[in-house]
Amino acid sequence: MDLIEQTCRQSGFFALCESTLRSDPRSSNANLEGLAKIPVEIVIDKANATLNFIVDLFKNVSDPVLYRSYGTCIDSYGASVERLLPEAIAALGSKDYATSRHDAATVATNVNACDEQFSEKTPFSDRNRLVHDLSLMSAGIIELLG
Numbered sequence: 001m002d003l004i005e006q007t008c009r010q011s012g013f014f015a016l017c018e019s020t021l022r023s024d025p026r027s028s029n030a031n032l033e034g035l036a037k038i039p040v041e042i043v044i045d046k047a048n049a050t051l052n053f054i055v056d057l058f059k060n061v062s063d064p065v066l067y068r069s070y071g072t073c074i075d076s077y078g079a080s081v082e083r084l085l086p087e088a089i090a091a092l093g094s095k096d097y098a099t100s101r102h103d104a105a106t107v108a109t110n111v112n113a114c115d116e117q118f119s120e121k122t123p124f125s126d127r128n129r130l131v132h133d134l135s136l137m138s139a140g141i142i143e144l145l146g
Contacts, residue, residue, distance in 0.1 A: 007035050040100075
C-alpha cells in the first residue's frame, strides 16, 4: 500500500481522495504534508469557480427571497475563497495543523450554510457537494499530520 492509499483510507472520502490525488502529478513524489496541501489548493480552485458561477446566476435573480439566498451563498463562498482557504494553506506551511484543519472544515460549514438557503436542488448543488466533500477530505488528511 503506497502513501496515497494509506492517506486516502483515513481521509473519510476514499474514492474522492484517490481520484483527486492520483490525478495530480505532484502527489506521486509528495510526503504527507504535500498530500495535504494538494486538495486544499484544488478546493480553492473549485470554490472560486463555484463562487463565480453563483455570481453569474445572481445577476439574473429578481425574486427577493432568492436574492437573499444567493447573497448568502456569495458571502459564504467569498469568506472561504478570500480568507479561510488561503489561511489553511498558510497554516499548513507553518505547521499549524489545527488551524489549517479547522479552516478547511469551516469551508464545508460555509457550503452547508449556502445549501440550507434552498429547499430544492440548485444549478450549483453538485458543485456545492464537491467543494463540501473536498474540504472535509482535506481536513481529514491534515488531521493525520498532528
